[in-house]
Structures are given as structure tokens and as C-alpha cells.
Amino acid sequence: MPKDSGIGASSKRREDVRFLTGKGRYMDDMNRPGQAYAYLLRSPVAHGRITALDTREAEAAPGVIKVMTSADTAGIGGLPCGWQIHSRDGAPMHEPKHPVLAEGKVHHVGDPVAMVIAETAAQARDAAEMIVMDIEELPPVVNMKDAVAAGSPLVFDEIGTNVCFDWTFGTPQAETDAVFAAAAHVTTLDLVNQRLVANPMEPRVALGEYDPITELHSLFTTSQNPQLIRLLLSAFVLGIPEQRVRVMAPDVGGGFGSKIFHYNEEVLVVLASKALKRPVKWTSDRSEAFLSDRQGRDHVTRIEVAMDKDGHFLAMRTDTLANLGGYLSTLGPAIPTILHGTLMAGNYKTPKVTVNVKGVFTNTIPVDAYRGAGRPEATYQLERLVDKAAREMGLDPVEIRRRNFIQPDQFPYATPVGLAYDIGNYDATMDKLVEVADFAGFEARKAESAARGKLRGLGVSSYIEACGIAPSAAAGALGGRAGGWESANVRVNAAGGVTVWTGTHSHGQGHETTFAQIVADMLGLPENMIDIVHGDSASGPLGLGTYGSRSLAVGGSAIVRATEKVIAKAKKIAAHLLEAAEEDITFDKGTFTVAGTDKAIDFGTVALTAYVPHNFPHETLEPGLEEQAFYDPANFTFPAGAYACEVEVDPETGKVSVCSFAAADDFGNIINPMVVSGQVHGGIGQGIGQALMENCVYDENGQLLSGSFMDYAMPRADDVPNYVVDHSCITPCTHNPLGVKGCGEAGAIGSPPAVVNAVIDALQRGGYSHVTHIDMPVSPSRVWAAMQAK
Amino acid sequence: MTKVTMTVNGRSVSGEAEGRTLLSAFLRETLGLTGTHVGCDTSQCGACVVHVDGKSVKSCTMLAMDAEGASVTTIEGMANPDGSLGTLQQAFQDHHGLQCGFCTPGMVMSAAALLAVNPKPTEAEIRHHLEGNICRCTGYHNIVRAVLAASGQDVSALAAE
Numbered sequence: 012m013p014k015d016s017g018i019g020a021s022s023k024r025r026e027d028v029r030f031l032t033g034k035g036r037y038m039d040d041m042n043r044p045g046q047a048y049a050y051l052l053r054s055p056v057a058h059g060r061i062t063a064l065d066t067r068e069a070e071a072a073p074g075v076i077k078v079m080t081s082a083d084t085a086g087i088g089g090l091p092c093g094w095q096i097h098s099r100d101g102a103p104m105h106e107p108k109h110p111v112l113a114e115g116k117v118h119h120v121g122d123p124v125a126m127v128i129a130e131t132a133a134q135a136r137d138a139a140e141m142i143v144m145d146i147e148e149l150p151p152v153v154n155m156k157d158a159v160a161a162g163s164p165l166v167f168d169e170i171g172t173n174v175c176f177d178w179t180f181g182t183p184q185a186e187t188d189a190v191f192a193a194a195a196h197v198t199t200l201d202l203v204n205q206r207l208v209a210n211p212m213e214p215r216v217a218l219g220e221y222d223p224i225t226e227l228h229s230l231f232t233t234s235q236n237p238q239l240i241r242l243l244l245s246a247f248v249l250g251i252p253e254q255r256v257r258v259m260a261p262d263v264g265g266g267f268g269s270k271i272f273h274y275n276e277e278v279l280v281v282l283a284s285k286a287l288k289r290p291v292k293w294t295s296d297r298s299e300a301f302l303s304d305r306q307g308r309d310h311v312t313r314i315e316v317a318m319d320k321d322g323h324f325l326a327m328r329t330d331t332l333a334n335l336g337g338y339l340s341t342l343g344p345a346i347p348t349i350l351h352g353t354l355m356a357g358n359y360k361t362p363k364v365t366v367n368v369k370g371v372f373t374n375t376i377p378v379d380a381y382r383g384a385g386r387p388e389a390t391y392q393l394e395r396l397v398d399k400a401a402r403e404m405g406l407d408p409v410e411i412r413r414r415n416f417i418q419p420d421q422f423p424y425a426t427p428v429g430l431a432y433d434i435g436n437y438d439a440t441m442d443k444l445v446e447v448a449d450f451a452g453f454e455a456r457k458a459e460s461a462a463r464g465k466l467r468g469l470g471v472s473s474y475i476e477a478c479g480i481a482p483s484a485a486a487g488a489l490g491g492r493a494g495g496w497e498s499a500n501v502r503v504n505a506a507g508g509v510t511v512w513t514g515t516h517s518h519g520q521g522h523e524t525t526f527a528q529i530v531a532d533m534l535g536l537p538e539n540m541i542d543i544v545h546g547d548s549a550s551g552p553l554g555l556g557t558y559g560s561r562s563l564a565v566g567g568s569a570i571v572r573a574t575e576k577v578i579a580k581a582k583k584i585a586a587h588l589l590e591a592a593e594e595d596i597t598f599d600k601g602t603f604t605v606a607g608t609d610k611a612i613d614f615g616t617v618a619l620t621a622y623v624p625h626n627f628p629h630e631t632l633e634p635g636l637e638e639q640a641f642y643d644p645a646n647f648t649f650p651a652g653a654y655a656c657e658v659e660v661d662p663e664t665g666k667v668s669v670c671s672f673a674a675a676d677d678f679g680n681i682i683n684p685m686v687v688s689g690q691v692h693g694g695i696g697q698g699i700g701q702a703l704m705e706n707c708v709y710d711e712n713g714q715l716l717s718g719s720f721m722d723y724a725m726p727r728a729d730d731v732p733n734y735v736v737d738h739s740c741i742t743p744c745t746h747n748p749l750g751v752k753g754c755g756e757a758g759a760i761g762s763p764p765a766v767v768n769a770v771i772d773a774l775q776r777g778g779y780s781h782v783t784h785i786d787m788p789v790s791p792s793r794v795w796a797a798m799q800a801k
Numbered sequence: 802m803t804k805v806t807m808t809v810n811g812r813s814v815s816g817e818a819e820g821r822t823l824l825s826a827f828l829r830e831t832l833g834l835t836g837t838h839v840g841c842d843t844s845q846c847g848a849c850v851v852h853v854d855g856k857s858v859k860s861c862t863m864l865a866m867d868a869e870g871a872s873v874t875t876i877e878g879m880a881n882p883d884g885s886l887g888t889l890q891q892a893f894q895d896h897h898g899l900q901c902g903f904c905t906p907g908m909v910m911s912a913a914a915l916l917a918v919n920p921k922p923t924e925a926e927i928r929h930h931l932e933g934n935i936c937r938c939t940g941y942h943n944i945v946r947a948v949l950a951a952s953g954q955d956v957s958a959l960a961a962e
Binding site: 023024026027028029030031032033034035037039040133210211212213214262263264265267296297298518519520521685686688689690692693694695696697699719720721725726727728729731733734758 | 821829834835836838839841842846848875876877879880895900901903905909924925927928929931932933935936939940941942943944945959
């Protein structure tokens with residue numbers, strides 16, 4: 012029986028009311044008195060030396076207040092990188108400076124060179140055109156294979172190579188190679204995981220404001236993690252005490268990773284507001300977002316699996332070139348390494364796994380996390396490879412997976428690539444998938460498609476991800492420069508309402524509702540008595556923000572710990588009021604009871620007593636009822652599942668239509684099933700977009716060809732089907748108090764291989780047996796070309 | 802600058818506009834109606850859809866001056882007179898048809914325009930009609946369910962949650 016409130020209930024989202032009535036407070040809706048407007052002049056070329064930058068005419072233009080160049084940012088640090096990877100020889104990665112305005116050289120189209128501040132946004136934009144910018148063009152480095160070739164032009168002259176790091180992980184290469192040499196069969200796959208643009212619907216905005224009396228630097232910004240931005244901006248860029256920076260992110264209109272990072276514009280508006288003594292606001296338009304938001308994916312990979320004669324995986328090895336772009340972004344080096352290599356065992360008990368990744372600088376927009384961040388890249392190559400292996404071994408794609416799944420009695424399971432999976436049941440989600448996707452009815456549906464001249468295919472994938480980022484010690488051992496904890500503050504107000512501050516932030520996930528469900532459940536109060544506050548570094552507790560499906564597993568756990576402390580203290584107060592021993596007090600559904608008696612007192616009375624402590628154990632207890640907790644997870648969490656996609660291919664045109672998509676996920680315990688399903692839907696939508704439509708393309712000069720929604724194909728309502736989403740297979744996480752795993756990225760991780768596997772299946776069944784792989788996006792022209800390539 | 806007068810959400814309003822001022826900018830910056838959002842600069846995303854004389858319009862494709870004398874409805878005008886959510890808005894909440902909420906005003910206005918001319922649209926008709934509105938969060942599933950539900954149709958056939 013579904014619950015109607017608290018943990019497990021599909022509570023309607025309270026934030027929806029303001030969003031549905033036009034009352035949401037997004038950054039561009041916010042303006043400050045006396046505010047000026049900023050516009051960024053960006054490099055029109057991918058690679059070059061700035062030989063002249065004359066701003067005099069622009070400075071004299073109507074309404075212009077100031078033009079900033081790198082001369083104005085000379086006293087501050089560059090944008091810091093939060094992760095240090097070491098190469099196979101032990102050397103730390105190359106870490107060239109990432110200036111907030113280009114210093115002498117531009118590294119990608121869109122690289123910020125100057126910022127104009129004027130009375131209106133139009134005046135700033137008009138004046139930027141009057142800046143004389145001469146750039147001596149240098150040969151651009153666009154393609155990764157060219158970038159690592161001898162004699163390539165260099166993105167950073169000072170480091171003498173375009174290889175940022177040459178990383179190896181897992182089983183030593185020689186051990187793995189020895190297994191390959193003796194294996195009954197080896198399957199090899201070369202593939203590209205194409206570059207994507209996150210494209211949250213709200214473009215980025217940054218608004219700086221400086222108070223000369225308090226010396227407080229305020230930054231209002233579109234961020235998934237305002238506290239983290241405060242740390243980076245104060246300690247690493249400006250070099251000022253953290254408490255003199257306040258970062259606020261009100262309602263955030265989507266992020267998908269792209270609003271994690273510390274961006275140039277955030278620094279610039281703060282500097283400008285201080286210099287001008289008035290607020291300065293920058294708003295990106297969509298074209299500028301394509302040129303300045305950090306981009307995602309962009310791997311070129313060869314992956315191989317060695318098998319015995321029965322299709323058991325004996326070893327895997329994979330070599331990847333990962334594009335980092337023209338600068339190191341905040342988490343750039345972590346994505347293709349720690350968040351990718353560690354997932355390369357997948358759901359399988361492969362004994363030997365070797366992962367090699369070269370991080371490559373190119374003259375393109377910097378690359379960083381996009382929904383899933385490294386884990387989709389791992390899952391895609393692995394699940395495409397497994398499908399190809401099944402075909403080569405004459406095995407059913409479901410059967411080859413089952414044959415290699417880690418079994419429930421093998422947990423905790425240590426993989427050869429550094430992770431210890433705590434719990435899971437991969438056959439259970441596969442069983443559920445076979446049921447909900449109606450595999451049994453496929454042949455009939457295929458015949459129906461064939462009657463209409465269409466080729467139907469069924470593709471499956473399995474996935475596992477490491478979420479709940481991150482155990483601080485593990486992150487540190489892997490090169491992380493920050494902790495992975497989260498904190499929460501729970502204040503019970505005198506009249507019984509509860510305010511909860513969390514260091515995580517919502518950019519669409521609905522934390523105001525779901526986190527309130529947790530606290531309401533624990534305290535036995537109605538959900539509407541609990542308010543969740545986030546998004547302001549000054550009022551909130553410390554925290555690291557929302558990404559990596561961590562908010563519930565880490566932030567929610569901190570909320571639980573703080574609420575437990577509240578209950579523990581309230582119990583002492585209740586014991587005093589009930590004149591009983593503390594150990595005799597039980598707490599259930601909002602009532603404290605002396606066990607075995609009818610003596611009871613409700614939570615509200617206890618809360619009031621904490622603040623009106625006339626009858627109170629002052630000698631042993633402080634008044635008030637407010638507690639804080641920090642939570643550092645003991646391990647990652649490991650959501651896992653199985654996905655299926657059915658497609659139709661039109662053999663006349665090569666066009667792929669997605670007929671159905673089904674997901675069977677194990678997210679551990681569920682707080683709000685409605686919200687969880689919504690997260691999976693959205694991830695699948697993005698995964699179908701990657702599989703069939705989206706592609707971020709540069710030409711040979713490094714010019715971005717897909718720089719608008721006219722050119723970058725975003726999935727629309729008629730490009731995707733209804734989804735069947737099941738999360739009834741539950742193996743609760745063993746190490747956090749809620750038994751939760753995280754659900755924000757799964758859909759985007761598990762879906763691309765399911766779609767591509769379905770296309771290959773359709774072509775194979777349709778007689779095009781020579782087609783064993785097509786790179787994403789599987790566009791009509793690519794399918795058509797593959798069909799004709801026989 | 803020219804004075805522009807129009808009826809917005811039933812009230813006569815006027816303000817100054819330049820020749821280049823878009824209706825979206827006039828609504829947001831001059832009238833302070835920030836529920837109309839701007840998500841792109843190529844008239845692709847549909848976050849800025851409003852109704853002009855009963856027809857849905859991407860307000861970034863129309864100059865404020867061209868709306869002189871027109872009757873404009875924005876998301877701020879869609880609630881019931883008592884302030885409670887209108888039927889379509891309520892369906893979006895009931896069926897989780899929004900996540901970050903940024904595309905939502907345009908999505909609601911676009912769907913309302915469909916229901917005005919087609920009170921019982923099929924799922925395919927809804928998906929086709931919303932082709933000009935991009936949502937990056939929901940994968941569209943629950944938006945389609947919300948519109949079906951708002952039109953009084955049974956959505957149980959579309960997997961719950």
C-alpha cells in the first residue's frame with residue numbers, strides 16, 4: 012500500500028506551485044539596485060596570440076563604465092582544478108594556468124578576452140564590437156589523434172606536450188595481456204563517445220555585488236554548489252578569507268553538471284563590482300552558452316574482452332583518448348579517470364581489467380562533467396562490447412550478461428579497478444526488465460514492423476554506477492583535493508516548525524519536498540511543518556553541493572544524523588518532563604512515551620520546553636533544540652540496473668525511431684517514487700538524445716559548427732517514447748542510514764548502449780550482418796552509410 | 802523610445818519600448834513579469850511562449866511594438882481567480898510534469914493553446930504540438946501525461962509515475 016506522506020510517498024512537489032505560476036526566482040529574474048551590465052568579448056578563433064587589444068574606442072562609447080582585460084586580473088589566481096591525476100610514471104599531470112581573461116594567447120573559440128561593463132546590456136554588447144582585437148592565428152589542435160602525434164602544434168607551449176596525463180589503472184597491463192594471449196576468443200571494438208553540450212534550459216548568469224563597509228563580496232550565480240564556488244573563489248582565486256565571500260544560487264534552471272564548475276564570469280563580475288562599487292550582472296544567451304559552458308564526454312576508445320569458449324569474461328583492456336579542451340576545468344581530469352576507469356568492471360566478475368587513459372589538451376571548449384560524468388563513457392563502451400561479444404560467441408545478449416554477472420552471494424565484491432561494491436542483485440533487475448519490457452512479445456512486434464517495411468530491433472544494457480560522491484579518504488587517495496562529506500543543520504523552532512539547512516542544492520530534483528519527507532517521517536510531523544533551505548553560503552551550513560547523485564545519499568544522510576541528534580536531545584527533555592529515566596523513553600510518530608505506561612508527551616511540547624525552559628534539566632542540558640551533523644560516507648553507493656530499448660529502422664532512409672524504452676533499476680530504498688521516476692525519465696531522454704541526435708562538432712579550424720539549437724539537435728517531445736520505469740528491485744545500501752543509492756544519473760548512463768544495441772540488432776536481424784557498430788549519434792545518414800557499406 | 806500599450810492578463814498596461822525591444826524583454830524587464838523565460842536566441846526552445854490575442858506566440862519572435870493594442874496572456878495569468886492552480890497547472894503538479902521549472906511556463910502556455918482548439922488531443926497530437934518547446938529535465942513523459950490528464954483523459958495506460 013503506497014504511503015501518503017513521509018519516506019516512500021509520492022508527495023507532490025511544493026516547489027512546483029511557484030514554478031507553475033511564474034513566481035520562480037531564477038537568476039536572470041533577479042536585479043540589484045544600481046546594477047550595471049557586463050558583456051564578454053570572446054575569441055573568434057581557436058588558437059592564436061593576441062597581438063593588439065585596444066579598448067579606447069569602446070571605453071568612450073555611450074554608457075560604457077569600464078572595459079576589463081587581463082591587466083585588471085593580474086593580481087588574482089587562475090581558476091583552480093579540483094583534482095590531480097598522476098601519470099603511469101608517477102609524475103603529476105600538467106596543470107597550466109587557467110586565467111579568467113586570456114593572457115596573451117587564446118585557447119579556444121569563445122575564450123574570454125575582455126569584459127565591457129555599461130549602463131545597459133545592449134550598450135555593453137554594442138561597445139564590445141568597438142574593441143580592436145588582433146590575433147595572430149596559430150595552427151589549431153582539434154582532433155585528439157592529431158594532438159598526441161609527434162610534431163603537433165601545442166595548446167600550451169610551456170608544457171611541451173598536449174598530453175596532460177597518461178594514466179593507467181587496475182590490473183597491471185602485462186597480467187591482462189597474458190590472459191588475452193591465451194584466451195579462446197577476443198572481441199575488439201573501436202568507438203567514439205561524442206562530445207555533448209549539457210544545455211540546461213536556463214542559461215548561466217552571474218551577478219556580483221560588493222559592500223565596502225563589511226568587505227563582503229556577494230556573488231549570485233547559477234550554480235549547483237554555491238558553497239564550493241565560495242571556497243574556490245575566495246581561497247584560490249581572490250585570496251581572501253572565505254567568510255568575506257557569500258555565494259547564492261536561487262532557483263536553478265537545470266544543470267546536469269554544467270553548473271558545478273567555477274566559471275570565469277563569476278570571478279569577473281565580483282571583481283568588477285568591487286572596482287565600480289556597484290552591482291554588475293552578466294547574463295549568457297544560448298549562443299554564448301554553447302561557447303562558454305563546459306562541455307561533456309568526447310572520448311575515443313578501443314576496448315577488448317578476452318573470453319573462454321563459453322563466453323566467460325577473463326580480462327578486459329581499454330585505451331581511451333579523453334578530450335580536456337583548451338584548459339583544465341574544475342573537475343576535468345577526474346571525469347575520464349576516477350569516474351570512468353573505476354567503473355570499467357561494470358556488473359561483471361571479470362578478474363583482470365586494465366584501463367589506460369590519456370587526457371588530451373585541444374583548442375576546444377573545456378570538457379568536464381555532464382550527467383553521469385565518466386560513468387556513461389565506461390558503460391557505453393562496456394555494454395557495446397558485451398553485445399558485440401555475444402554476437403561473436405553466438406550467445407543471447409541477456410545470457411552472456413547473466414553468465415558474467417557478479418552474484419548476490421559475492422558481495423561485498425572488490426573489483427580489479429579499485430571499488431568495493433557493497434550490495435546488488437543484477438539478475439533480479441534483468442529478470443524484472445525481461446518482464447516489464449515484454450521480451451516475450453518481441454517477435455510479434457517485429458513481424459508487425461516488418462509488415463510495414465520496418466526493421467525492428469531489441470537492445471539491452473546493464474549498468475552500475477558509483478554514486479554518493481564521495482568518501483573523503485578514497486577521493487583523496489585518488490587525487491581529489493576536496494572532501495566528499497556533506498553537512499546539515501536541523502533547527503526545531505519553538506512553536507514546532509522545523510527548518511533544515513543542507514549544503515546540497517536543487518536544480519530541479521525537488522529537494523524541498525523529498526528532504527522534508529525524511530525529516531517529517533523521523534519526527535512524526537506533517538511534511539508542511541518542515542522547510543528545507545539551501546543555496547546560500549551565508550545562511551546554510553558548509554557543503555559541497557549537488558552532483559554525482561550525491562544529494563540524498565550524502566546530504567540526506569547528514570540530515571538524518573542531525574535529526575537523530577535532535578531526537579536524542581528531545582528524548583532527554585521528554586524524560587525530564589515525564590519524570591522518567593531517559594532509557595525508558597520511546598519515540599514514535601511524534602510522541603514520547605514512557606515504555607509500558609500511558610505517560611506520553613508530544614514532540615511540539617518538548618520543542619516548546621526547549622525554548623521556554625522553565626521546567627528544564629539545566630544542570631545537564633543546554634536549552635534550544637538545534638543540531639548540526641557532518642556526514643562522510645563510508646563508501647560509494649552502487650545503483651545498478653538493466654535497460655531495454657526497441658527501435659524501428661526505416662531501411663529506405665536509415666532513420667531510427669524509438670518504439671519503447673524500459674528501465675529496471677535498483678536504487679536501494681526510495682524516498683519519493685514519483686520524483687525517482689522523473690529522474691530516470693529525464694536521464695533516458697538525454698541518453699536517447701546522445702544515442703540518436705546530439706553532437707557537438709568543430710570544424711578543422713576549431714570553429715564550433717553546432718553552436719545553437721538550430722544546429723545542435725536537442726530531443727523534443729516527438730523524438731522519444733513513453734518510458735516504462737520500474738524500481739521495485741531493492742537491495743538497500745549497506746552503509747548509509749537511509750539505505751539509498753542515488754538515481755539522478757542512471758537514466759543517462761544505461762540508455763545510450765541500449766539504444767545503439769537495438770539499432771545494431773535491427774540491422775543484423777534485417778540482413779545487414781556486416782554492420783557491427785555505428786558511432787553515436789546514430790543518425791539516418793550514418794545508418795544508411797553503414798547499410799550500404801557491404 | 803515609444804510608448805506601447807497592451808492588455809496583459811486582463812489589465813491595461815503601458816511602457817516605453819525601443820524599436821528593437823522584443824515582447825519577451827518588454828514583459829520581463831518593463832512589466833516585471835519574469836515568469837516568461839528566455840532559454841535561447843534562435844526561437845527554438847519555447848520557454849517564452851505567451852498568448853497574443855488567443856494564439857500561442859514565442860514572445861522572443863515578436864517586437865513589443867507589434868503587440869500594441871493586443872491582449873496578452875502570460876503564465877502569471879493562468880491561475881484561477883482565487884490564486885489556486887488552474888486545471889492545466891494542477892495537472893503538471895499532479896503528474897510531475899516539471900523538474901527545474903524553467904521551460905514550464907512556455908510548456909503550459911503552449912499546451913493550453915492546444916487544448917483551446919483540441920480539447921481531447923491524442924498522445925501523438927500532444928507530442929507533435931509541443932515540438933517547439935524543449936525540456937531538458939523530464940524526457941517529456943510526464944508532460945504528455947499532464948496534458949492528457951488536464952484534458953480529462955485517462956492516463957493510467959501510460960505507466961504510472
